[in-house]
Amino acid sequence: MNRRAAHKGLERLPRDERQKVGDLSHYDLMDHFTARQAACLIAGIDPNLQDLANLYGTADVARMRTIEDAMEQAFGYAQAAVTKDLEDHPPGFGFEYPAEPPWLRKPICGGGHEIMLPSMDLLDLWKGWPSGRINADPSVFDRQTFRREDIAVWLKHKGFDGARYFLSDSVRADGGDDSAGHQGLQAKGQQLQDDKPGTRVRETLYKIIIGMAIRGYRYDPSTKRGTAVPEIVNDLEALGVAVSDDTVRKHLKAAAQLLPPKTS
Numbered sequence: 001m002n003r004r005a006a007h008k009g010l011e012r013l014p015r016d017e018r019q020k021v022g023d024l025s026h027y028d029l030m031d032h033f034t035a036r037q038a039a040c041l042i043a044g045i046d047p048n049l050q051d052l053a054n055l056y057g058t059a060d061v062a063r064m065r066t067i068e069d070a071m072e073q074a075f076g077y078a079q080a081a082v083t084k085d086l087e088d089h090p091p092g093f094g095f096e097y098p099a100e101p102p103w104l105r106k107p108i109c110g111g112g113h114e115i116m117l118p119s120m121d122l123l124d125l126w127k128g129w130p131s132g133r134i135n136a137d138p139s140v141f142d143r144q145t146f147r148r149e150d151i152a153v154w155l156k157h158k159g160f161d162g163a164r165y166f167l168s169d170s171v172r173a174d175g176g177d178d179s180a181g182h183q184g185l186q187a188k189g190q191q192l193q194d195d196k197p198g199t200r201v202r203e204t205l206y207k208i209i210i211g212m213a214i215r216g217y218r219y220d221p222s223t224k225r226g227t228a229v230p231e232i233v234n235d236l237e238a239l240g241v242a243v244s245d246d247t248v249r250k251h252l253k254a255a256a257q258l259l260p261p262k263t264s
Helices: 003-012 015-021 025-029 035-043 059-087 120-127 147-157 169-174 179-194 199-217 227-237 245-256
Strands: 032-034 145-147
Touching: 003 120, 032 035, 035 059, 035 147, 059 120, 059 147, 059 245, 120 145, 120 147, 145 147, 199 245, 227 245
Parallel strands: none
Antiparallel strands: 032 145
8 A cells, every 4th residue: 555645535625624634644654553543543533632532522533433343343253253263273283274364265345244354463363373373362452453454455345435544545536456455465365375284284184083083082973973072072171272062073074084985
């Protein structure tokens, strides 16, 4: 994104509106923003004004809070999707994890897919996923920071033309792609795809798992419900590894496909 162009969109506003918004171009120097900073800028408020408290109760602050609530909702969608992926593909076991994070994996708009806004903690969480290095705690929204390009992509796909910052003039005018922001997200997905475990490694791990399940837990692939899956889940919990019954059952079913056919 041309950061200097982000503020040029103000030129399209009436003079009195521009004066109320003020000059925000000094924020072009920043790459990361808290939710409050971003919401203020989108609403046309300088978040570092000393008299910001005097604006409380005004339409400006009401607009800012609505934007902040929308950001929290979009962050919640991203957090819930990552949490589900972690449960379905626990790190450290060699399972094949999705090649792209959830905010890239499906169409960003339409089809019932919620528009997500990942924080830097969620991005770090995803980056550390392949090796199981998960140190980020993206649980508290107020502590999150967001990248400039991710905010711009979120605004663009929400179709919010009233944004006073982050969107370039061309995006405001014709709804075109915010190519820099979208490419930033695509690059993240490509990096993860490059790190994706090979099929041969996955098959080898599945063979080991199914062998241990059958010989150690008396797992029977032909039985829909048995004691093997709950026992595996309980033993994993005893080791401090949380995996759901459905996740274990799904991967055991996939691993069972590698067993040689039975001969009569």
